[in-house]
Amino acid sequence: MLRAAAIAERAGLPSVSIVTTPFMQQAAVVMKGVGMPGLPIAEYPGVPMTDGSDTVRAKVEALIEPIVAGLARPVATTATASVEPGPRDVVFSGTLDEVQDFFYRNLWTDGLPVIPPTIPRVERFLEFTKRSPGEVIGHLLPENRAATVWSIAVNGVMAGCRPEYMPLLVALVQAIAEPEFRVQDAGSTPGWEPLVIVSGPVVRALDLNHGQGVMRVGRQANTSLGRFLRLYLRNIAGLRIPPGAGDKGSIASTFNVALAEDEAAAAEMGWTTFGQDQGFARDDSVVTVQSVVSASPPIYTAGTRALDHVQVLAEVFGRACAYWSCTGMKYARWQPLLVIGPSIAKVIAADGWSKDDVRKYLHEHVTIPAREAEKYAWHLGSTAFSLRAQVEAGVLPPEYAASGDPDRPVPVFVKPEWIGIVVAGDPGRNQSKGYCNNHIQGGRVSKRVALTL
Amino acid sequence: MTPSSREPVFEVVWPLAPSAAAAQALAARIPDLSGKTVGELWDYLFKGEEIFPLIRRALAWRYPGIRFVEYETLGTIHGRDEAELAATLPDQLRKHGCDAVISAVGA
Numbered sequence: 001m002l003r004a005a006a007i008a009e010r011a012g013l014p015s016v017s018i019v020t021t022p023f024m025q026q027a028a029v030v031m032k033g034v035g036m037p038g039l040p041i042a043e044y045p046g047v048p049m050t051d052g053s054d055t056v057r058a059k060v061e062a063l064i065e066p067i068v069a070g071l072a073r074p075v076a077t078t079a080t081a082s083v084e085p086g087p088r089d090v091v092f093s094g095t096l097d098e099v100q101d102f103f104y105r106n107l108w109t110d111g112l113p114v115i116p117p118t119i120p121r122v123e124r125f126l127e128f129t130k131r132s133p134g135e136v137i138g139h140l141l142p143e144n145r146a147a148t149v150w151s152i153a154v155n156g157v158m159a160g161c162r163p164e165y166m167p168l169l170v171a172l173v174q175a176i177a178e179p180e181f182r183v184q185d186a187g188s189t190p191g192w193e194p195l196v197i198v199s200g201p202v203v204r205a206l207d208l209n210h211g212q213g214v215m216r217v218g219r220q221a222n223t224s225l226g227r228f229l230r231l232y233l234r235n236i237a238g239l240r241i242p243p244g245a246g247d248k249g250s251i252a253s254t255f256n257v258a259l260a261e262d263e264a265a266a267a268e269m270g271w272t273t274f275g276q277d278q279g280f281a282r283d284d285s286v287v288t289v290q291s292v293v294s295a296s297p298p299i300y301t302a303g304t305r306a307l308d309h310v311q312v313l314a315e316v317f318g319r320a321c322a323y324w325s326c327t328g329m330k331y332a333r334w335q336p337l338l339v340i341g342p343s344i345a346k347v348i349a350a351d352g353w354s355k356d357d358v359r360k361y362l363h364e365h366v367t368i369p370a371r372e373a374e375k376y377a378w379h380l381g382s383t384a385f386s387l388r389a390q391v392e393a394g395v396l397p398p399e400y401a402a403s404g405d406p407d408r409p410v411p412v413f414v415k416p417e418w419i420g421i422v423v424a425g426d427p428g429r430n431q432s433k434g435y436c437n438n439h440i441q442g443g444r445v446s447k448r449v450a451l452t453l
Numbered sequence: 454m455t456p457s458s459r460e461p462v463f464e465v466v467w468p469l470a471p472s473a474a475a476a477q478a479l480a481a482r483i484p485d486l487s488g489k490t491v492g493e494l495w496d497y498l499f500k501g502e503e504i505f506p507l508i509r510r511a512l513a514w515r516y517p518g519i520r521f522v523e524y525e526t527l528g529t530i531h532g533r534d535e536a537e538l539a540a541t542l543p544d545q546l547r548k549h550g551c552d553a554v555i556s557a558v559g560a
Contacts (some may be wrong), residue, residue, distance in 0.1 A: 003555040004530040011543035018557035035477040060507040083465040116463035144474040151470035
């Protein structure tokens with residue numbers, strides 16, 4: 001919203017933006033990131049979604065004066081360019097405890113102790129990439145800092161990564177710097193968290209866990225890769241919860257450990273790997289990042305036929321995603337992820353089902369009443385949302401407005417090809433788990449890892 | 454607690470990176486909105502469908518001849534690709550003769 005105002009200002013049109021009180025701190029970060037810290041704002045006090053019509057009317061009346069002032073009154077542009085440290089500048093010297101306190105006070109940590117980023121440690125990471133330390137991989141909004149190779153190494157050190165993870169860390173940052181990942185929205189109120197999925201030979205090379213406890217902290221590579229990404233979003237994209245700003249996740253969640261696929265199991269049953277599903281060769285090392293906004297309960301399924309399992313997967317995963325599906329219906333991109341336990345995948349595959357067959361089944365059999373999707377979209381803040389309007393705009397296929405019955409069932413999974421499937425978890429138990437992503441925010445992006453191991 | 458003199462000392466570097474946010478000037482303001490055209494940019498969130506009509510009425514009462522390009526004409530600004538928005542929005546605003554914009558609602 002503020003970025004649209006900045007675009008108008010650059011085009012020579014004065015703007016004023018209506019920002020609600022709870023978003024004011026985040027707005028300051030966004031405005032600084034677009035180079036216009038003085039963008040005029042009319043502050044709507046409070047939360048419009050809990051205001052009745054009379055209250056909205058009264059508050060808007062009070063907004064008229066600041067709206068007029070924002071468009072009419074000249075704004076003083078104060079250049080406050082502060083001098084920031086260079087990459088090799090030592091910003092602090094102290095004991096381990098003193099370093100922790102210094103970094104914590106400056107909001108440079110995630111609250112856990114970090115490995116002190118000394119120059120020798122950073123240089124050990126740089127030995128594992130041919131890229132120049134000053135190379136800029138991209139610019140990460142909202143704070144709009146340069147994602148340099150040096151900063152990747154520094155945050156990799158801090159997160160507890162090993163130097164040999166560096167090629168994977170670079171690929172990870174390449175992924176989140178892509179426009180379709182929309183890092184600028186990583187501080188939105190749903191509080192989504194990136195999920196890293198690692199595929200190919202790098203899984204074995206870096207000793208990533210793909211088996212029992214795959215999504216639990218405990219294995220260095222899985223844990224530190226996930227932690228690195230959260231630290232990098234704080235320090236380079238500027239996404240910090242209070243007392244910082246930029247991250248408006250209302251309740252949010254902690255970082256995810258990196259997920260790896262049990263590729264041997266996938267190969268044994270004749271399924272493509274997740275890396276192949278993203279368009280790479282089976283022997284390519286690939287890293288994928290996508291948002292995760294919530295997880296299903298553990299999905300236990302039993303039986304000897306594919307249908308025994310897929311029916312229950314559809315019920316439990318489908319219900320876990322059902323309400324959030326309205327966001328996919330609104331934004332026309334939504335990529336839920338299903339992690340299927342190896343023993344379950346084996347039964348499904350042995351019955352002749354491919355991953356695509358599973359996706360097709362989920363698309364065809366998981367529905368939500370149209371009324372519920374529209375109702376939840378309204379509560380979420382999409383106050384003008386209607387499925388019919390989405391169909392008329394060409395965002396959704398005609399089946400979403402097939403009749404005028406408000407209780408007509410509409411598919412939860414808008415397109416089968418958007419559902420990701422990874423075989424992982426405990427081979428000794430019949431459990432799967434689903435993950436719901438945050439529509440276009442944190443869209444699935446994959447990058448090849450240039451291994452120099 | 455005083456650290457032991459035998460405790461190692463770490464010389465640490467900055468975990469951030471250079472900012473790419475170059476300061477940019479704002480557009481010239483419009484002292485009088487009478488007879489001007491105001492474009493409405495909406496992210497289709499948080500009751501904009503209630504808020505914009507109230508703003509229109511209040512401004513029309515104050516400024517004779519003020520005109521609005523309503524949000525339906527300009528389309529949603531939320532969820533659109535940043536580069537695509539930057540490439541198309543200025544032309545859209547020019548095409549509709551906008552002199553100023555009101556952007557809402559949120560951050």
